[in-house]
Amino acid sequence: SAVSGVPHLLTDNDLSSKQLSDVIRMACKFKHQAKVLGKPSGAPLAGKTMALMFSKRSTRTRVATESAVTYLGGHAMFLGSQDIQLGVNESLLDTSKVVSSMVDGIMARVGAHSEIETLAKYSTVPIINALSDLYHPTQILADLMTLHELYTPKGSDPHSVSPTTTLKNLRMAWVGDGNNILHSLMLQLPKVGMHISMATPKGYEPNADILKQAQKNATDAGTEIGVFHDPKEALRGADIVVTDTWISMGQEEEKKQRIKAFAGYQLTTELITESGAQPDWKFLHCLPRKQEEVTDDVFYSPRSHVFQEAENRKWTILACINQLLVEKGF
Ligand code: CP
Ligand code: NVA
DSSP, X not given: OXXXXXXXXXXXXXXXXXXXXXXXXXXXXXXXXXIISOOOOOOTTTTOEEEEEESSOOSHHHHHHHHHHHHTTOEEEEEETTTSOSSSSSOHHHXXXXXXXXXXXXXXXXXXXXXXXXXXXXXXXXXXXXXXXXXXXXXXXXXXXXXXXXXXXXXXXXXXXXXXXXXXXXXXXXXXXXXXXXXXXXXXXXXXXXXXXEXXXXXXXXXXXXXXXXXXXXXXXXXXXXXXXXXXXXXXXXXXXXXXXXXXXXXXXXXXXXXXXTTTOOBOHHHHHHTTOOXXXXXXXXXXXXXXXXXXXXXXXXXXXXXXXXXXXXXXXXXXXXXXXXXXXX
């Protein structure tokens, strides 16, 4: 979305199907250029600063963003909640005006999604959502890049084929919480022609407005969204099986009641195969991971691509930053 002419990436619907495919292909190109060929970037962000305003902890998103900005020749400035007045002792309005007057882009990890909307309203530079309670758009870019790499036919170059071709008609099953990761998956998967079936416990369904928006995306794309409570139903026919923690950041005090509510939702090889997933099913997880949502025999199996997925946070965030700060928009 653009606020006052400044382009931002706040939710998954800020990317069209074509823009999403282009970002994934660019990410593949950067990965090849930087990692395989060992080539420098030409430093298009020389002299520029990207601020990372994070009000929650992070391993992947922080390391991905800082190393991506370094590769592009810019400076990444990490501003944790202990370091700056992020909504504590100073309004988000004032913080946004001040920080954006001195930097060239902002990566923001917030609590309530309304906080990033406020930042975007008053920022004079592009803002990328590094996770809010409702969305985690850059995570799904990495998920789709990983699947694109896995499903690109041998002998083809992932940069030169479209994810809308390699991923078309694949079915993802989500078993777990109706959280920010699920919301972002529901919105993005239709844009590459993928179906999604989800199973969440009663009381932990996805946000109803976001589900409605996702159903609209699916109708436009001609893809399916299946909404269930029974993990077996969601897993039937799945090509890709995905979950996330049952206790997101900020929900720590609900741990006891959540563990109870999610009984029966742990992903095990047995549950997945007995439910009729495809014989060659694959597993993804955004990390950080806890044992309660998925057993080691799935998480560390050859079917699991979680570490490739984690690394791809860097290449997809790099492609987003390049698009917003160097190419000046999507
Ligand atoms: N997947 C993810 O966003 O990880 P971090 O919270 O460590 O950044
Ligand atoms: N749902 C998790 C994702 C962490 C990357 C959370 O919000 O904490």
